[in-house]
Amino acid sequence: MSKVSVTGLTKEFGDLTVLKDVSFEVNKGEFLCIVGPTGCGKTTFLNLLAKLIPATKGTIYIDNEEADPKKHNISFVFQEPSSLPWRTVKDNIAYGMQVKKIPPAEMEARLEKVIDLVGLSDCINLYPNEISASMEQRVAIARAFATNPDLLLMDEPYGQLDLKLRFYLEDELIRIWTESKNTVIFITHNIEESVYLADRILVLSNKPTTVKQEVLVDLPRPRNILDPEFSRIRNQVTDLIKWW
Amino acid sequence: MGKKSTNTLVLRIIPYVSILSCLIIWQLIVVLNIVPNTLLASPLQVIKLFIYKLNHTQPDGGLILVHAFVSLKEALIGYVLALLIGIPLGLAMGWFKPIDGLIRPLFEILRPIPPVAWIPLTIFWFGIGLSGKVFIIFLAGLVPVVINSYTGVRMTNPVYIRMARTYGATKWRIFIDVCVPSALPMVFGGLQVALSVSWMTLVAAELIAADSGLGFFITMGQRLLMPDMIILGILMIGLTGVVIGIIVDKVEKRLVAGMWR
Numbered sequence: 001m002s003k004v005s006v007t008g009l010t011k012e013f014g015d016l017t018v019l020k021d022v023s024f025e026v027n028k029g030e031f032l033c034i035v036g037p038t039g040c041g042k043t044t045f046l047n048l049l050a051k052l053i054p055a056t057k058g059t060i061y062i063d064n065e066e067a068d069p070k071k072h073n074i075s076f077v078f079q080e081p082s083s084l085p086w087r088t089v090k091d092n093i094a095y096g097m098q099v100k101k102i103p104p105a106e107m108e109a110r111l112e113k114v115i116d117l118v119g120l121s122d123c124i125n126l127y128p129n130e131i132s133a134s135m136e137q138r139v140a141i142a143r144a145f146a147t148n149p150d151l152l153l154m155d156e157p158y159g160q161l162d163l164k165l166r167f168y169l170e171d172e173l174i175r176i177w178t179e180s181k182n183t184v185i186f187i188t189h190n191i192e193e194s195v196y197l198a199d200r201i202l203v204l205s206n207k208p209t210t211v212k213q214e215v216l217v218d219l220p221r222p223r224n225i226l227d228p229e230f231s232r233i234r235n236q237v238t239d240l241i242k243w244w
Numbered sequence: 245m246g247k248k249s250t251n252t253l254v255l256r257i258i259p260y261v262s263i264l265s266c267l268i269i270w271q272l273i274v275v276l277n278i279v280p281n282t283l284l285a286s287p288l289q290v291i292k293l294f295i296y297k298l299n300h301t302q303p304d305g306g307l308i309l310v311h312a313f314v315s316l317k318e319a320l321i322g323y324v325l326a327l328l329i330g331i332p333l334g335l336a337m338g339w340f341k342p343i344d345g346l347i348r349p350l351f352e353i354l355r356p357i358p359p360v361a362w363i364p365l366t367i368f369w370f371g372i373g374l375s376g377k378v379f380i381i382f383l384a385g386l387v388p389v390v391i392n393s394y395t396g397v398r399m400t401n402p403v404y405i406r407m408a409r410t411y412g413a414t415k416w417r418i419f420i421d422v423c424v425p426s427a428l429p430m431v432f433g434g435l436q437v438a439l440s441v442s443w444m445t446l447v448a449a450e451l452i453a454a455d456s457g458l459g460f461f462i463t464m465g466q467r468l469l470m471p472d473m474i475i476l477g478i479l480m481i482g483l484t485g486v487v488i489g490i491i492v493d494k495v496e497k498r499l500v501a502g503m504w505r
Contacts, residue, residue, distance in 0.1 A: 050410045069412040076410035082403045086425045095421075099411040147411065 003028040003183045004049075004067075004151055009058035011044055018044050020208035022058070026151075029181040031174075033194035036204030036212075037241050042187045043079075045209070046155050049185065050076050062150055073100065075144035077154040081136045083128040090115070090124035092139050096147040110146050117176050118142045134165045138172075145176055154186040158193070170196060174221060191241070195234045196223055203240040213240055285472030290479065293472045304464040304473075306456050312480055315446060315457040318374055319488070322381025323442045330386045330438075331431060334393025338427070339419045351390065359384035359445045363452050372453040377446060384445040385438040392434025396427025432496040439492055443485045458484070 004026040011019040018041040026032050036042055047053045049060060051069050060067040067074070075096060083092045093115060097107045115121055118138040128136055137157055144152055158166045174197065177184060188194050194201050201215040215237055223230060267287045273279050274286035285293075297308035306314075337344045337351075359380055370376030400423045408418045450459020458481050465473030 050406075052406055052409060069410055070414075071412075074410055074412070076407065078403050078407065080403045082407040084404060084422065084425070086428075095408075096411045099408065099413045099417065099421075153410075 002026065003063065005061045007059050009048060009060065010056045011048060012056045017208040020210050022209065022211055024202060024211055026183055026185060028183055031177060031184045031186065031197060031199045033198035033201045034185060034187045034204060035189065035191055035194045035201060035237060035241060036209065037206055038189055040204050040206055041209045042204065043155055046153050046187055050074055050153055073147055073150045075147055075149040075152045077140045077144050077157045079156045079159055081133070083136050083139050085128050088125050088127055089120055089131065089139055092128065093142045093146055096143050100147055114142045114146045118172065134161050134169065137161065138169070141173065145180055145182065148180065149182055152182050152184045154184065156188050171222065191234055191237050192225065195230060195237065196225065201237060203237060282469070283471060285475055289472045290475050293476050303468055304461060308480065311456055311458050311461045312484055315450065315459070316484060318377040318457065319381055319442050319446045322378040323385050323439060325378065325382045326385030326389055326438060327435065330389030331393050334390035335397050335424060335427060338394040338397025339423050355387055360448045363449055367453050372455060377449050380449045381442045381446050385442045388437040388441060389434045392430045393427060396430030397423045399430065400426040435492055435496065439488060447481055
């Protein structure tokens with residue numbers, strides 16, 4: 001059953017065509033990764049999906065209805081830190097639910113669960129400038145999952161973290177996702193990360209960006225990056241986005 | 245350890261030494277008649293006058309603390325009015341395009357006019373009483389308050405706004421939840437600037453048109469050829485300004501600490 005369906009999505013900035021006729025489907029509960037060469041308009045792509053900017057042409061449907069942040073439950077985890085500095089960790093995680101007007105009792109229950117899942121129980125009363133960059137990104141992820149989104153968009157959330165932390169947070173992300181079964185679209189330029197996380201990978205082309213190919217990753221989790229099948233898929237994706 | 249504590253002791257004493265030596269030099273200049281007493285009063289004369297003015301209304305018609313209180317009252321009413329109107333106006337201009345479009349052209353025309361330029365007109369309109377001064381101070385305080393509130397909202401990190409939008413927050417909700425708290429430090433910066441501008445403008449207004457207040461006190465000193473009275477007025481203005489500055493700073497620290505860390 002398809003949860004999100006994108007048809008003929010096109011974005012032009014003046015004469016520059018950034019996205020050209022992109023069509024794809026995302027299944028309910030699927031973890032979709034989108035990879036592509038640097039500067040191919042990945043972020044524009046996500047901004048379109050989140051309805052932050054209007055599309056020139058094409059449609060985005062969620063559950064057979066035109067996507068709308070006020071109606072659908074969309075969450076976005078940004079590349080940059082996005083915790084509000086005047087709110088504590090706990091109040092930041094609650095923000096999405098407050099906007100969605102979740103009843104207080106349920107909010108408390110969900111907060112407790114998600115804070116526990118991301119391992120932030122010890123610092124719920126701290127402010128963003130009192131915690132590390134990786135913890136701040138976990139706050140953003142907890143805030144996103146707490147709203148139990150129809151569609152969770154992630155824009156290179158671990159791009160600015162070091163390798164070890166990234167591995168750790170990727171495992172954590174998979175754990176939360178496995179438990180919540182939300183639909184995720186995860187953008188990255190890191191091929192290994194995409195093979196490690198995704199059910200399916202969409203490889204984008206250079207500008208004007210289209211979907212070059214789909215790659216299914218049918219490997220059991222937790223995945224082993226030394227598995228020969230893992231390497232095969234990684235090489236396949238690498239070959240697809242080579243432009244040199 | 246011993247050396248360090250001596251150092252801090254010296255550092256603590258230094259400011260008092262500089263003030264004290266200034267006072268001594270000043271006293272000597274007058275006592276040795278380097279500058280004639282008709283042009284400059286000595287610190288001791290000023291202190292004597294201050295003590296005298298605490299319970300004598302002569303020669304200007306009011307006690308010194310009454311003058312200070314009148315000035316303070318005028319400044320605070322004008323200042324508070326400027327905050328009550330300026331902060332919401334500036335914040336709204338920063339976020340809601342139609343309000344910005346309506347108000348900004350007018351504001352840009354009024355902005356470069358020095359508030360003291362309004363004094364003659366306000367004398368026509370309000371006379372030399374309280375309301376005229378309040379109006380001038382309101383105008384003077386309004387400009388920095390509006391500009392800082394506006395800029396504070398404009399400088400909101402766009403990621404925070406996008407974040408709130410993706411959760412489906414309305415424009416109003418984003419304004420209240422994200423833009424206003426994010427603008428607060430800038431708003432408070434504006435309050436400090438507005439305060440010093442208001443205080444300066446008030447004194448200018450009182451020098452020109454008043455029947456009480458510290459500016460009036462100075463003018464009387466000039467008319468009566470009493471340099472000690474002029475100097476006392478100047479010092480009182482400085483001291484009162486410092487006291488209000490400290491109060492605003494304290495209020496700011498408490499309020500911002502509640503919202504920002």
